[in-house]
Amino acid sequence: MGQPSFWPSGGVIGAVIFGVLLVAAWVAFALRIRKLVRLMMLGRPENRFDHLGERVKYFVLMVLGQRGVLRDPLPGIAHFFTFWGFIIIQLDALNLWAQGFNFTLPVIGSRVFAVILDILIVLAFLALIEFGYRRLVVRPRQLQSTTHGQTDAFIILGMIMLVLVTLFFFEVFGYVASGGADWTLFGALIGPAWSGIPQQTALALASVFWWANVLVVLSFLIYIPNSKHLHLMATPFNVFFRRMKPMGALDPIENLEEREDYGVHQINQFTWKQLLDGYACTECGRCNSVCPALATDKPLWPKEIILAVKEELFAAGDVMLVGMGETEAKAKREPMVGGLIAHESLWACTNCGACVEICPVSIEHVQKIDDMRRYLVMEESDFPQEVTPLFTNLERNQNPWEISNDTRADWAKAVGVKTLSEDPDVEVLYWVGCMGSFDARNRKVATAFAKVMQHAHVSFGILGPEESCTGDPARRIGNEYLWSMLAQQNIEVLNGYGFNKGEAATGASNDHANGANGNGRAPSVGVQPGRAYNVKTVVATCPHCFNTIKNEYPQLGGNYEVIHHTEFISRLIDTGQLALPAGFDKRKLTYHDPCFIGRWNDIYDEPRRVLNVINIDGVTEMRRNRNRSFCCGGGGGRVWMEEKIGKRINNTRVEEALATGADAMAAACPFCITMFEDGIKAVDAQDKFGVEDIAEILARALEAQPVAAGGESGAAPGGAHA
Amino acid sequence: MNIVVCMKETPSTTAEKSFSPDMRLERRKEDAIPNPFDEYAIEEGLRQQEKHAGSTVTILCMGPATATDTVRKALAMGGDRGVLVSDDALAGSDAISTAHVLAAALKKIGFDLVIFGNAAADAYGGIVPSATAELLGAPLLSYASKLDVDGSTATIERQADIGYNTVAAPMPTLVSVVKAINEPRYPSMKGIMASKKKPLDTFALADLGIDPATVGAAGAREKALSAEKVSTQRKGEIFIGNEGAADRVVAFLVEQKVL
Numbered sequence: 001m002g003q004p005s006f007w008p009s010g011g012v013i014g015a016v017i018f019g020v021l022l023v024a025a026w027v028a029f030a031l032r033i034r035k036l037v038r039l040m041m042l043g044r045p046e047n048r049f050d051h052l053g054e055r056v057k058y059f060v061l062m063v064l065g066q067r068g069v070l071r072d073p074l075p076g077i078a079h080f081f082t083f084w085g086f087i088i089i090q091l092d093a094l095n096l097w098a099q100g101f102n103f104t105l106p107v108i109g110s111r112v113f114a115v116i117l118d119i120l121i122v123l124a125f126l127a128l129i130e131f132g133y134r135r136l137v138v139r140p141r142q143l144q145s146t147t148h149g150q151t152d153a154f155i156i157l158g159m160i161m162l163v164l165v166t167l168f169f170f171e172v173f174g175y176v177a178s179g180g181a182d183w184t185l186f187g188a189l190i191g192p193a194w195s196g197i198p199q200q201t202a203l204a205l206a207s208v209f210w211w212a213n214v215l216v217v218l219s220f221l222i223y224i225p226n227s228k229h230l231h232l233m234a235t236p237f238n239v240f241f242r243r244m245k246p247m248g249a250l251d252p253i254e255n256l257e258e259r260e261d262y263g264v265h266q267i268n269q270f271t272w273k274q275l276l277d278g279y280a281c282t283e284c285g286r287c288n289s290v291c292p293a294l295a296t297d298k299p300l301w302p303k304e305i306i307l308a309v310k311e312e313l314f315a316a317g318d319v320m321l322v323g324m325g326e327t328e329a330k331a332k333r334e335p336m337v338g339g340l341i342a343h344e345s346l347w348a349c350t351n352c353g354a355c356v357e358i359c360p361v362s363i364e365h366v367q368k369i370d371d372m373r374r375y376l377v378m379e380e381s382d383f384p385q386e387v388t389p390l391f392t393n394l395e396r397n398q399n400p401w402e403i404s405n406d407t408r409a410d411w412a413k414a415v416g417v418k419t420l421s422e423d424p425d426v427e428v429l430y431w432v433g434c435m436g437s438f439d440a441r442n443r444k445v446a447t448a449f450a451k452v453m454q455h456a457h458v459s460f461g462i463l464g465p466e467e468s469c470t471g472d473p474a475r476r477i478g479n480e481y482l483w484s485m486l487a488q489q490n491i492e493v494l495n496g497y498g499f500n501k502g503e504a505a506t507g508a509s510n511d512h513a514n515g516a517n518g519n520g521r522a523p524s525v526g527v528q529p530g531r532a533y534n535v536k537t538v539v540a541t542c543p544h545c546f547n548t549i550k551n552e553y554p555q556l557g558g559n560y561e562v563i564h565h566t567e568f569i570s571r572l573i574d575t576g577q578l579a580l581p582a583g584f585d586k587r588k589l590t591y592h593d594p595c596f597i598g599r600w601n602d603i604y605d606e607p608r609r610v611l612n613v614i615n616i617d618g619v620t621e622m623r624r625n626r627n628r629s630f631c632c633g634g635g636g637g638r639v640w641m642e643e644k645i646g647k648r649i650n651n652t653r654v655e656e657a658l659a660t661g662a663d664a665m666a667a668a669c670p671f672c673i674t675m676f677e678d679g680i681k682a683v684d685a686q687d688k689f690g691v692e693d694i695a696e697i698l699a700r701a702l703e704a705q706p707v708a709a710g711g712e713s714g715a716a717p718g719g720a721h722a
Numbered sequence: 723m724n725i726v727v728c729m730k731e732t733p734s735t736t737a738e739k740s741f742s743p744d745m746r747l748e749r750r751k752e753d754a755i756p757n758p759f760d761e762y763a764i765e766e767g768l769r770q771q772e773k774h775a776g777s778t779v780t781i782l783c784m785g786p787a788t789a790t791d792t793v794r795k796a797l798a799m800g801g802d803r804g805v806l807v808s809d810d811a812l813a814g815s816d817a818i819s820t821a822h823v824l825a826a827a828l829k830k831i832g833f834d835l836v837i838f839g840n841a842a843a844d845a846y847g848g849i850v851p852s853a854t855a856e857l858l859g860a861p862l863l864s865y866a867s868k869l870d871v872d873g874s875t876a877t878i879e880r881q882a883d884i885g886y887n888t889v890a891a892p893m894p895t896l897v898s899v900v901k902a903i904n905e906p907r908y909p910s911m912k913g914i915m916a917s918k919k920k921p922l923d924t925f926a927l928a929d930l931g932i933d934p935a936t937v938g939a940a941g942a943r944e945k946a947l948s949a950e951k952v953s954t955q956r957k958g959e960i961f962i963g964n965e966g967a968a969d970r971v972v973a974f975l976v977e978q979k980v981l
Contacts, residue, residue: 256911257915260915262912377910378911380910383908387908397734402736404738481914
């Protein structure tokens with residue numbers, strides 16, 4: 001520890017004043033943090049300390065590496081330098097404070113550090129100019145808030161600018177005052193130009209800028225945790241505590257049958273992590289910019305939901321903290337659901353996950369929305385009227401319609417597909433789902449996929465009347481009870497046929513976080529070389545069935561090897577079990593990524609691989625594709641509700657597909673197909689455009705141009721690619 | 723106000739129906755639901771309770787011993803207690819016997835307002851409300867599409883072809899309702915949980931002082947002779963294409979006297 005060449009606080013009296021201010025600022029800071037933590041701990045417990053190794057890895061990547069924000073290149077790079085500039089300046093601040101007491105710190109006081117610091121000051125300065133330009137000139141839609149003004153943003157930009165400027169001048173005049181002894185890059189470059197001024201003046205100026213700098217930094221300390229820039233402190237924690245369980249799973253309600261409250265309508269019914277999401281929100285608005293409901297003028301602003309959670313926590317949580325009873329607190333404020341958060345906002349959500357996917361700070365919007373739906377459905381029985389018959393039919397008929405479930409296998413007779421009750425000795429269970437079983441349009445898809453499997457000599461069967469709705473629509477709408485009843489029925493049936501893999505086998509794959517927020521894919525289940533699938537695999541054509549069986553049934557002890565039919569077909573092609581006539585489809589074809597296999601399960605490549613073989617030119621991409629895909633409007637139970645507000649989501653997507661100039665759209669989800677069939681008619685494009693499941697395109701190709709299939713004939717793997 | 727809603731247990735509308743040799747519907751427990759028409763009666767009972775402070779709602783059902791589950795399903799919508807009249811001797815009862823049993827039970831329970839669905843979805847006889855009223859010597863306001871209770875008078879609207887009638891009767895009275903009267907609520911989870919703890923009494927014939935020989939198959943004056951499945955084979959005609967399809971649809975509708 002050395003001594004600075006001069007005492008910038010101005011001597012003992014200055015040091016005492018500075019010392020008092022320093023302690024006061026830190027005390028204020030500590031009190032505020034204590035309050036924030038206490039508010040957060042009003043939330044319910046939730047374990048986010050699992051997978052510590054992966055958490056650390058992800059933290060390094062996203063926080064230190066800034067990978068999330070870097071997806072948007074220009075502001076991303078600007079953010080990268082602001083972030084690192086900020087960190088380095090904080091370290092330097094420690095040294096500045098030490099100088100106030102007339103000593104310097106090792107390392108931070110070194111020349112190497114000084115060079116890094118000054119380079120970052122310049123880069124951060126340029127970044128701030130870019131930010132200001134973005135807010136004042138570019139003004140992207142997502143940065144316009146309905147509830148918060150821009151003032152906070154400009155205060156912080158201004159303050160960071162002040163820190164940089166005062167540091168710059170302190171370094172320059174410090175260099176002059178010390179006669180070059182306090183070496184800095186700025187000092188060395190610019191100092192000589194000022195060498196003419198008296199040393200006394202230089203010393204005084206250095207002291208003034210030193211004081212300006214420490215005062216700004218100390219006021220930062222108080223200002224940040226009280227402003228929207230709380231995110232600067234909360235974000236790293238939020239990223240660290242991000243979801244490691246499967247992204248596609250909603251969290252269950254614990255002890256459903258014993259408890260007295262369901263879902264969330266009061267702020268302390270969220271978990272602490274859900275409350276931390278509120279602190280972490282930077283109000284960047286990316287979620288708003290990708291929300292299909294908002295894009296079609298529905299009253300859903302995902303960002304405002306998160307901000308409402310924070311606002312409610314500060315207002316209602318404060319009252320709860322001082323010990324006033326919950327009932328009194330409730331009486332004093334209007335309820336959160338129906339107050340700060342409107343019912344229509346909650347019902348508008350398609351659970352497409354675009355907001356969760358794009359959020360650079362790992363906020364989970366969808367779980368919160370569905371938690372509040374749970375409250376509305378299970379406590380208040382308050383939901384769109386058209387949902388009542390859905391619930392009643394799911395309860396009574398195990399399907400969404402007033403149709404006897406005994407007729408579930410009727411479609412299969414025409415293609416000679418047997419049920420497991422007729423022949424349980426099969427390798428693969430085809431989970432048809434309600435749409436494939438009953439809906440006229442989607443029965444064609446089920447039939448086509450059955451033909452594809454028959455062509456590939458896959459030993460498979462269906463459950464027929466033993467299959468019930470998986471419960472996905474009920475769960476997404478908020479009826480956890482109905483979901484769990486249906487799920488338990490299905491689990492019993494699946495276990496009865498020996499499909500359960502047991503706890504141990506799935507622990508690893510199901511607990512693994514899959515890719516949203518760019519963490520790459522979950523490892524695919526191990527399959528023996530040369531084989532396309534394991535014995536006792538469940539294949540689903542419906543992404544919603546697929547997602548809930550794969551990611552949510554484990555919550556009730558049902559662990560199965562489940563794959564989506566696009567994955568299954570892709571594997572059949574890879575192993576040569578299915579030989580396709582390459583380039584059979586001559587149309588210009590685009591592909592729509594269904595949210596529940598895409599964003600929630602990271603299946604983007606397999607459908608494209610299949611289409612690239614079968615279609616002569618491969619997939620013509622829409623503007624929004626893969627993880628940026630735009631929902632069909634049918635998820636989250638929306639397919640069962642009327643869409644009365646704004647533009648229709650399905651029409652919007654159909655228009656986007658038409659804009660590619662494609663003749664047809666391939667899809668891989670019965671809800672998407674239903675929504676797009678409607679959308680195509682609505683925009684009057686049925687004469688020139690159509691939507692088909694990948695399985696349908698394949699079945700047609702196989703029928704028209706039979707190719708010796710793999711299996712017995714032993715066609716070479718990939719032979720069809722020629 | 724003491725409100726009693728009469729509810730029958732019926733098989734789910736989509737359940738496969740089968741009949742015993744003596745033409746009695748074979749009921750499977752897993753298919754049992756509250757008669758869909760009675761859901762409107764239950765809903766109306768609950769709405770009247772909400773309007774008239776201090777009212778109680780009792781769900782009254784005659785059925786097999788296992789019908790307690792179905793009564794609880796009704797209680798999940800709301801209401802204070804259930805009463806199930808169940809006795810082996812009741813199997814095979816006709817509508818008149820059912821009315822006798824309900825009348826006896828209603829006398830025992832006591833009532834100001836009794837609400838029925840206008841028929842049961844399984845047998846569709848539709849005479850139990852009027853027969854019960856006759857046996858009790860009480861008025862019946864039938865086919866109500868609107869119900870108002872004011873002091874000691876109940877007033878209904880009854881939809882007819884040319885408009886609606888407004889009909890009133892002094893309380894205690896019986897009312898049968900049609901689907902237009904309301905939109906039945908979906909039970910909340912709170913309601914489902916609460917229904918499990920609500921009192922549910924079971925009466926046997928002896929409790930009501932009814933001679934077993936006068937009810938059930940033994941006392942039945944009606945007899946079902948046969949039951950036929952309705953053919954669900956639809957004679958669909960599909961019109962395709964833009965040219966002329968609209969004209970053909972219009973011609974078809976005119977032919978069918980729809981237009």
